[in-house]
Each structure stands twice: as structure tokens, then as C-alpha cells.
Amino acid sequence: MKKKTRVNIYDVAEEAGFSISTVSRALNDDARISAKTKVKVKAAARRLGFQKNAIATSLSTNQSKVIGVLVSELNRGFLSSLVHTLEDTAFAMGYSVIICQTNNSHEREKTYMDTLIASRIAGIIATLSLETDSYEHFEKAKEQGIKVVLVDRVSPKIKSTTKIVIDDYQTAFEGTQHIIGQGYDKIAYVSGPTKQLLYADRLRGFEQALKVAGLPLNPEWIEYSDDLSYEEGTRIAKKILSRKDKPNAIFTANNLAAISTIAYARQIGIRVPEDLGVIGFSEEPFSAFMQPSVTSIRQPSTEMGKLAVQKLVEEINADPGESYIHQKIILDTELIPRESTNRLCKR
Amino acid sequence: MKKKTRVNIYDVAEEAGFSISTVSRALNDDARISAKTKVKVKAAARRLGFQKNAIATSLSTNQSKVIGVLVSELNRGFLSSLVHTLEDTAFAMGYSVIICQTNNSHEREKTYMDTLIASRIAGIIATLSLETDSYEHFEKAKEQGIKVVLVDRVSPKIKSTTKIVIDDYQTAFEGTQHIIGQGYDKIAYVSGPTKQLLYADRLRGFEQALKVAGLPLNPEWIEYSDDLSYEEGTRIAKKILSRKDKPNAIFTANNLAAISTIAYARQIGIRVPEDLGVIGFSEEPFSAFMQPSVTSIRQPSTEMGKLAVQKLVEEINADPGESYIHQKIILDTELIPRESTNRLCKR
DNA sequence: AAAATTTGTACAAGCGCTTGCATAAGTAAA
DNA sequence: TTTACTTATGCAAGCGCTTGTACAAATTTT
The missing domain is CATH 3.40.50.2300 (Response regulator)
Structure with missing residues (x-):
């Protein structure tokens, strides 16, 4: 049959002069084992370099x-x-x-x-x-x-x-209010797949904030991305910023897209934040260090x-x-x- | 005793009408089991929603x-x-x-x-x-x-x-040559703990490049950091840039420190790259997107x-x-x- | 048709632990 | 001293699988 591999509880039992059940209990600090025995068992285990096999324990207890x-x-x-x-x-x-x-x-x-x-x-x-x-x-x-x-x-x-x-809804709502408060009034939104509740909620919050503020909600200014990657952010920024009727702010559903939006805008000579405000959900490690730094929403x-x-x-x-x-x-x-x-x- | 928990191989054996060893072998596509039997066993397993217990397998085979x-x-x-x-x-x-x-x-x-x-x-x-x-x-x-x-x-x-x-030595050597090639001639270095071979090698490469180029190696321009965090980068940049004899370039042993070095320099009115060149080992996801973008060394x-x-x-x-x-x-x-x-x- | 192979399947031990129960030893109460 | 409890330890089964070996049935060879 199979050969045993490493030091196991039987070896410890023999070394310590107790049965394996006592050894097992001693090592697990079971109350039924006397202090003296525990000391002896643990010493024997240490001497042998015993290391409990977590797999066997898992199998036995049916939990890991x-x-x-x-x-x-x-x-x-x-x-x-x-x-x-x-x-x-x-x-x-x-x-x-x-x-x-x-x-x-x-x-x-x-x-x-x-x-x-x-x-x-x-x-x-x-x-x-x-x-x-x-x-x-x-x-x-x-x-x-x-x-x-x-x-x-x-x-x-x-x-x-x-x-x-x-609270994605509320957070997006407040984020949108922030942009509005900064004087932007034509706000675009870059969403993730609304199949995901969280993106649907964010979008709702955005829309609601516009409505409350009495701002127009231009369907052309709402774009969707499957993965909100850096590249996707650029692609969408390009699309949005090439319309005749350009927004003056963009809210993206994550921060990566915000960063690439900013990069693209600057590249084509649109100043951020003067001509275009950008805010992104989440926070990437460098959001604070970018130039300009990116207004973000910290998720805890x-x-x-x-x-x-x-x-x-x-x-x-x-x-x-x-x-x-x-x-x-x-x-x-x-x-x-x-x-x-x-x-x-x-x- | 313990009660069995989920569907196991015994259940499958009973359902399929074979012994557990046959079931085990069938599920593992052992050559000794006939195709017909395998089909039956697998069907039974599916019917019962059997899922092999990886723990038991591990214990048995002594590997995971x-x-x-x-x-x-x-x-x-x-x-x-x-x-x-x-x-x-x-x-x-x-x-x-x-x-x-x-x-x-x-x-x-x-x-x-x-x-x-x-x-x-x-x-x-x-x-x-x-x-x-x-x-x-x-x-x-x-x-x-x-x-x-x-x-x-x-x-x-x-x-x-x-x-x-x-090759940390060679890479640091080449990185240093790059800075020198850009016309910087007073180069500081921010090292990690040289207890780590990799940091020692990088430092050696840096020093060697200076030597080869015949540039001075000012011990005051070599600083050490335990963790090369963003904050550490700032701290050390402060220290280096406040000396009377300032360097005009800084090579940091990671990229985070480079980023904070740039941020600090700009903050106190030192222009990068005009007054100060900065290069950092490694590459952070945003190294390319920073303003100015950070010269880096991509590790594969x-x-x-x-x-x-x-x-x-x-x-x-x-x-x-x-x-x-x-x-x-x-x-x-x-x-x-x-x-x-x-x-x-x-x- | 008998003997020798070649399948295909089953038996049972073993992997290293945990743990319910039995039992032995130690202590307190009667 | 006997009985009744405690307390400490051991026995052995079981967790769910793998696998060496035995054996029966099917197939091929002589």
C-alpha cells in the first residue's frame, strides 16, 4: 500500500508514550487532558518536528x-x-x-x-x-x-x-450634485453594463440628480462600456467629445475611464477642469497624483x-x-x- | 460517530450498481474500466449531483x-x-x-x-x-x-x-546610462534595503555606470529606504533636494518613490525634467499617465x-x-x- | 474442448486525523 | 472500607477517497 510520508500523530504517540487519541487531544488543548500530559506530548511533537496534516483534519472534521x-x-x-x-x-x-x-x-x-x-x-x-x-x-x-x-x-x-x-444610487447622486455645484451643466455619463445592479444604480442616481437640478438629460451623452478599461474610456471620450453638442462635464462609472478621459481631452486641447469637468467612481492608487488630480469617490x-x-x-x-x-x-x-x-x- | 455529509462515492456506487473502487476508477478514467461502465458510473454521479471531495483525494494521494x-x-x-x-x-x-x-x-x-x-x-x-x-x-x-x-x-x-x-545590476546600469545620456550629470540614488540582493545589485549597477561615465559619486546623494513607499519617497526627496549641493537627477529603486519624488519637486518649484530628471525602477499602472509621465523600467x-x-x-x-x-x-x-x-x- | 491470457470488477487496507464511548485511576462522600 | 463520582486516557470507528491484489468472466490460443 501507500507508504507513510512525514512524521504523524502515531510517531508522536510512540515518542510521548501515549495513545494517538490522547496526543490528538493534547495538541488541540482539549480540557480532558491533564496539563502534565500536554507538556509531554507537545515536547515530543517538537522533538520530532511534527506538523499536523491539515488535510487529514479537514477530512475528519469536514471543514477547512x-x-x-x-x-x-x-x-x-x-x-x-x-x-x-x-x-x-x-x-x-x-x-x-x-x-x-x-x-x-x-x-x-x-x-x-x-x-x-x-x-x-x-x-x-x-x-x-x-x-x-x-x-x-x-x-x-x-x-x-x-x-x-x-x-x-x-x-x-x-x-x-x-x-x-x-449606496451606489445615493453616491452617484451626490457625485453628480458635486459637478453641478461646480457650475457644469451639460453632463455626460459613462456607464458600465447595467446588467450589473451597481451600474444600474449609479446611472439612476446620476439621472435623478440631473432631474432634481432641472438639467437636461441628453440620451446622446450616456454611453455604455463592457469593461470600463483605460482604452474603453478613451474610445468613449472620443465619441462623446466629437459631437456637435458637447457636454462640459463627464461622470464615469469607474476611475480608470476618468483618467483616460482626461488624458484624451487634454490631448485634443480641451482643458480640464476649465472646459471639461471629470469625475470618476472608485479610486485608483494614483487618482490623487495625476495632473490634474482626479475627483473620485472613495469606496471603503x-x-x-x-x-x-x-x-x-x-x-x-x-x-x-x-x-x-x-x-x-x-x-x-x-x-x-x-x-x-x-x-x-x-x- | 460523525454523520456523512454530502453525496459520496458510496452513494454513487450503489446508484450505479458497482463497487466503490470501480466508481473511483471510472471517475478517474482509469484504463482498466470499460467504456460502458464509465458511462453508467458518470451518469449515476451526475444524477446524484456527486462532487468529488478533494480533501479526501488529497489525503489519499498525499498531494493537492x-x-x-x-x-x-x-x-x-x-x-x-x-x-x-x-x-x-x-x-x-x-x-x-x-x-x-x-x-x-x-x-x-x-x-x-x-x-x-x-x-x-x-x-x-x-x-x-x-x-x-x-x-x-x-x-x-x-x-x-x-x-x-x-x-x-x-x-x-x-x-x-x-x-x-x-538582471538588476545590468538594468540599473542601463537606466543610469539613459539619464546620463539625457545630459544629467549629478545623479542621486534612492535605494531599498541592500540586505535584499536585488537592491544591492541595482545600487551596484548605478555606481558602476557613474564610474564608467566618469561622473562623481557623492555619498550624500545615496539614500536608503526600508519600504520605498510613496511617503518615503517624499521624505527622501525632501532630504536630497534640500542640500546645498543638489543633484539634477534622481534614480529611485522603485516607481512609487519616483512618483512622489516628482510630486514633491514640482511642489517646491523644481521643474521636471528641466531642472531635475527622475527615473524609477519597475512600472506602476499609471506611470505612463502621470504628468509628466515617468521614465520607468518594465519588469516582465x-x-x-x-x-x-x-x-x-x-x-x-x-x-x-x-x-x-x-x-x-x-x-x-x-x-x-x-x-x-x-x-x-x-x- | 482445455489451457492460457486478457479483460473487468470487487475486496479491503490505508492516508492521518477526530471523537463517542468504555475503562482505569484518583478523589470525595457515605 | 465501600460506594459514588470525577478525571484522565485508550479503543476503535469513521471521514471519503485511492490502489495493490485477488478473482471471475470473457476472449484467445493450442
Whole structure:
């Protein structure tokens, strides 16, 4: 048969002169084992360089100390910062984090879900991929008893799940008010795919702010992008700024697009913020350092990440007897006014 | 005793009318099982919604399809991009990736190493933490049969390990030549901790280029930073630029520091690139979009990431009989001249 | 038609732990 | 001293899979 590989609990038992059950309990600080025995067992384990096989423990207890993180990709400021925090917080709570990049593909999201289920993961923290519009794979996870927490990109169709979000509608509303307050009155909007709730909400907030302010809502000034990449931002800026009836401000649904919009505008001789105000959702690490610096909306990635792990672990450890109350937690955002919309006071 | 949890191989065996060994082999496409049987077994598995328990497989085979990634943090452009690629490549090869951020702490690096060993990980891809100067934990992993690939931040003290690096000495040498070629002749250098080989090499390359060009090497113009953060960059720029004998160019060992150096210089009225040339190692996503854009050195994070996974998997699957040949692979870098050192042709 | 192969499948041990229950030893109460 | 509890430890089954080996059936060879 197979040969044993490394030092195991049997070796420790022999070395310490106890049975394996005593060793197991001693190493787990079970109350039933006397202090003296524990000392002896631990000494023996140390002597042998014993390292508990986490796999065997997982199989035995049917649970692992690993959290799966489903995220579209790591190359965006918000997500990279979120994952950073997730990992950090999880580590502090004794969990490891397994990263799965969906690349915004629904297919890959499902594949990963299967892998995670097969790995008997403790729980999942997910940000829906942009493509995702069916949610059976989440139901599947839940059926298997895997707890899920959704962050930022959520869907009302996924029930009984903790969700951690910002108020996209309200934030976009306030962002728009900020631009209006700076004296811009012809405002364009660059949206992500409205299939994603969050982009739909942002767009609504934008439109509502215009309506409240009595400003025109020109359908020609609303553009959509699948991925809001840097290149997409340029493409759309080009389109918008080549119309006869040009807007004098652009609100983009992420920050990358804002940055490329600014770059393109300057390139064709449009001054920012004098001729064109630009504001972008989210915040990239360099939003503050650009020239002009980019007015942004800070999403509390750190807070969201911390909460996500805490809530997940809370649910994992919840008494299975009583039903866990799933919350939708809405965190505050912060508008960071910078030069790109600063039309009022000259720099 | 414990109650079984989900659909397992026994259930499938019963449903299909075969023994569990046949089921196991059928699901693994073992040659000894007839095609007909395989079809039946797989159908039964599908009917029951069976999902193989990866934990049990791992325990049984004593190996897992998980690669541990040890990285200082995710918030730097190079590392975030590297990890992105690692994950992507690993996924394509049927592996998952478990991310461990050391936060540049040696202690945490060791803790993680233990966790990874306990998880019977297939292999480790690591970037040494800045603090690390002893390497027993890597030896430990290797003793346990865990393959290791080192990327970017390596150490000659870790033997028999595949290493994937750039030529830091040569790259810094060429970078310095670039600045000199632009007509700067009083060049300061901002180094990371030279305990890390890579920073020592970069510094050597810088010094050598000065020597070759016959330029003065003013010890006052060489500064060190522990983490080369944005704030550190500002602090050091302040220090260097407040000397009576100011340099007219600054080479920083990463790009973040270059960006903050530029920001600080402009703030106190020093023009970049006219009065001060700035070049930074690495490349942050926005280096190109800054004003002025930052002359950088592109490290091939994508290529490094891909190779790292490929080499690791290659070693994992290598015949244990014959000894695997560990290579040190050196990849090309690319100097990207941008505005921040463009003194010759006016923009 | 018998013997020798070649399939195809089943049995059962083992991977390294956890844990319910039994039991032995130690202590307190009767 | 006997009985009744505690407290500490051991036994053995079980978690869900893999896999060496045995064996029966089907196929080929003589």
C-alpha cells in the first residue's frame, strides 16, 4: 500500500508514550487532558518536528480553514485593495484565502465554484463577475452548506446571503450634485453594463440628480462600456467629445475611464477642469497624483474587506440550530473633490 | 460517530450498481474500466449531483492541486500583476492558488510557511520579504518535498531552487546610462534595503555606470529606504533636494518613490525634467499617465509569472528518480523613456 | 474442448486525523 | 472500607477517497 510520508500523530504517540487519541487531544488543548500530559506530548511533537496534516483534519472534521475569494481580477485598484484586506483579516482570524479570478467570465465563475465546493472550503467571499446573470452556482454552494458573503457587486436574486455594499444610487447622486455645484451643466455619463445592479444604480442616481437640478438629460451623452478599461474610456471620450453638442462635464462609472478621459481631452486641447469637468467612481492608487488630480469617490475597500471576513466567519461559526440573520450592510462612501472638477477656484 | 455529509462515492456506487473502487476508477478514467461502465458510473454521479471531495483525494494521494504564493503585498503594481498572472496560469494548468501576504515580515513569512506545509501544498512560489535574511523555513519546505520557485526577490543562500529574476545590476546600469545620456550629470540614488540582493545589485549597477561615465559619486546623494513607499519617497526627496549641493537627477529603486519624488519637486518649484530628471525602477499602472509621465523600467511580470508556474509544475511532475535541474532564469527588462527624463527635446 | 491470457470488477487496507464511548485511576462522600 | 463520582486516557470507528491484489468472466490460443 501507500507508504507513510512525514512524521504523524502515531510517531508522536510512540515518542510521548501515549495513545494517538490522547496526543490528538493534547495538541488541540482539549480540557480532558491533564496539563502534565500536554507538556509531554507537545515536547515530543517538537522533538520530532511534527506538523499536523491539515488535510487529514479537514477530512475528519469536514471543514477547512480556507476562505475562497471570487473576484473578477486583481488589476483594479479597488479589488486589489479589497483582496489585500481580505487576506490580511482572514489571516488574523486563522484562515487562509484562496484567490479565484473570474476574469468577468460567468463560465469561469461556475468552474471555480465547483472547485471550491470540491475543496470543502469554509466559505466564499464573492464579487459577481460582470457577465453573471444567473445564480444557480451560488445556490449550489449554499446547499452544500458553504456560507457566502457578497461584496460590492451583488444581486437581489441571491437570497439569504450577507451583502456588503455601498449606496451606489445615493453616491452617484451626490457625485453628480458635486459637478453641478461646480457650475457644469451639460453632463455626460459613462456607464458600465447595467446588467450589473451597481451600474444600474449609479446611472439612476446620476439621472435623478440631473432631474432634481432641472438639467437636461441628453440620451446622446450616456454611453455604455463592457469593461470600463483605460482604452474603453478613451474610445468613449472620443465619441462623446466629437459631437456637435458637447457636454462640459463627464461622470464615469469607474476611475480608470476618468483618467483616460482626461488624458484624451487634454490631448485634443480641451482643458480640464476649465472646459471639461471629470469625475470618476472608485479610486485608483494614483487618482490623487495625476495632473490634474482626479475627483473620485472613495469606496471603503478596507472596511468592506474586514467586514466581509468578519461576517463570514461569524456565520460559519454560528449555531446551526438557530437561523442566522443575513444582513445587507451599506457603507459610506466619500467624495474626494480634486482638481479635475475644480472650476470655481482657480488653482 | 460523525454523520456523512454530502453525496459520496458510496452513494454513487450503489446508484450505479458497482463497487466503490470501480466508481473511483471510472471517475478517474482509469484504463482498466470499460467504456460502458464509465458511462453508467458518470451518469449515476451526475444524477446524484456527486462532487468529488478533494480533501479526501488529497489525503489519499498525499498531494493537492494547490500552489501557495508567498508575496509581500498586493498593493504594488508589479506584485499585483505578478499574482494576477500566477493565478491565471495556475488555473489553466488545473491548480488553485492560495495567496499569502507576508507584509514584508520575516515572522509572518515563517508562519505562512508552516501553514502551507501543513496544508500539504503542491508547491510554493515566493518573493522574499524585505526583512528576510535567514532561510531555514525554505529548507524545511524542501525537506518536506514541497517544491519552491523564487521570483524576483531571491537569495543565493537558497540552493537547489528555480529562480526567475531580471538582471538588476545590468538594468540599473542601463537606466543610469539613459539619464546620463539625457545630459544629467549629478545623479542621486534612492535605494531599498541592500540586505535584499536585488537592491544591492541595482545600487551596484548605478555606481558602476557613474564610474564608467566618469561622473562623481557623492555619498550624500545615496539614500536608503526600508519600504520605498510613496511617503518615503517624499521624505527622501525632501532630504536630497534640500542640500546645498543638489543633484539634477534622481534614480529611485522603485516607481512609487519616483512618483512622489516628482510630486514633491514640482511642489517646491523644481521643474521636471528641466531642472531635475527622475527615473524609477519597475512600472506602476499609471506611470505612463502621470504628468509628466515617468521614465520607468518594465519588469516582465507576466512572463515571470507564467514561467514561475510552468517551472513549478514541471518540477512537481518530474520523475522523482532522476534529479531535477534547477535553473536561474534571467528575463529581459525594458527601459521606457518618458517625459520625466526628457531633457533633450522639449515637449 | 482445455489451457492460457486478457479483460473487468470487487475486496479491503490505508492516508492521518477526530471523537463517542468504555475503562482505569484518583478523589470525595457515605 | 465501600460506594459514588470525577478525571484522565485508550479503543476503535469513521471521514471519503485511492490502489495493490485477488478473482471471475470473457476472449484467445493450442
